[in-house]
Amino acid sequence: MVRAFDGRLVRKAQDAWDDEDWPRAARLLEELLARDPDGEQAPARWYDAALAYKFMRDWPRAYELGKQAAARAPRGRQDPAFWNLGIAATVQGDWATARDAWAGYGIDLPPGDGEIEENLGMTCVRLDPEGEVEIVWALRICPTRARVLSVPFNTARRYGEIVVHDGVPNGERVVDGHRFPVFDELLCWKASDLPTLSVTVSTPDTAGIDELVVLFDSRGFGAEPSSSLQFLCKCCSDGSVEQTRSVRAGGQTVWLAAPEGEARRLLDDWAGDAGYERSWANLHPVS
Missing domain, CATH: 1.25.40.10 (Tetratricopeptide repeat domain)
Known part of the structure; x- marks a missing residue:
């Protein structure tokens, strides 16, 4: 009593x-x-x-x-x-x-034993919510874990790492009418061994940048043009944001997640396949 x-x-x-x-x-x-x-x-x-x-x-x-x-x-x-x-x-x-x-x-997962690794759809995760905040795209592999599929601009973080995130969304991103919750990271559950590289590319049209992103993605790597970086105040970040991918032509820095040798080969393929001028230079690791 x-x-x-x-x-x-x-x-x-x-x-x-x-x-x-x-x-x-x-x-x-x-x-x-x-x-x-x-x-x-x-x-x-x-x-x-x-x-x-x-x-x-x-x-x-x-x-x-x-x-x-x-x-x-x-x-x-x-x-x-x-x-x-x-x-x-x-x-x-x-x-x-x-x-x-x-x-x-009340969540129905496919039956199984051991580690949960499913495809539960895309979401956004706010990395390091109490520090150097960055919101990235990620694939949910269980109700509380997601694999990062953006190349973080924070060089302490990496494409492919798996994070544990909270269960209550803190904001949302809207893409073509589809709403994606933003979850706050709780911890990095598994690090990624893919390094982050920086390269300067030049292409006369935005299609060239899109093709570069698709090329790296098709090989299980990542590419993020610097023109896609968007700065938001905390109030806006925690709210509902219409997300548009800002990609421009011309010269710019692109962040890559790939082994350096593979990155060089793919960049050569990307530049050589074009029927017009594309170029890349100054590839170097940043993490």
Whole structure:
């Protein structure tokens, strides 16, 4: 039975939560749960405690408390306890628990064992949301992971890396009437070994740039013209943005994701196949 003085503990936990003092909030919530693990308020407290550890990126504790929260949540009703457990279990590499969490939330994935790697469609991910923010295109391979398919302009990041992202969209991008959510990155789950290169290209029309992008993409690599870079304030970035690919002709820098030898061969093919003047120069690694 919860003692009467627990009311003061509840208020302290609530104050810590309101102040976003996640370590203190988690500690106080766990103290409450130790006294009353299955009471009327326990399901919400298990969820909040797990969420506080998620905010701290303490994934082992988010995972352990998340299992307790999900065990007390209704299945198949999109209860967020299952989503947070799915994230934590994915980070921990517990695929059986992750699969069960997605099913508990109400997501139908193809049956299977082990790591989840599906094609769940394109999305946008905000890399490094608390630092050098950049929004990239990515392919969702499970409900909380996506493979980056843009060549990031941030040289600390790479095409092909797999990131874990949050479950609640923070903005959207609209392309030809189709809406794509923007998810905030939680962590880089798997690094990419593809280097980022910079090259100066010249072509008399925008079709040349488009063909270069398609050529690298067809080989499993990436190409991103510098003219596609768009700067937005935070307010606009977090909102709904009509996305148009800005590609121009003439000379410009293009960022490539490919081994240097492969990049040289593909650039030669691109320049040599044209019936008009195309050229490239100054290929060099930037990461």
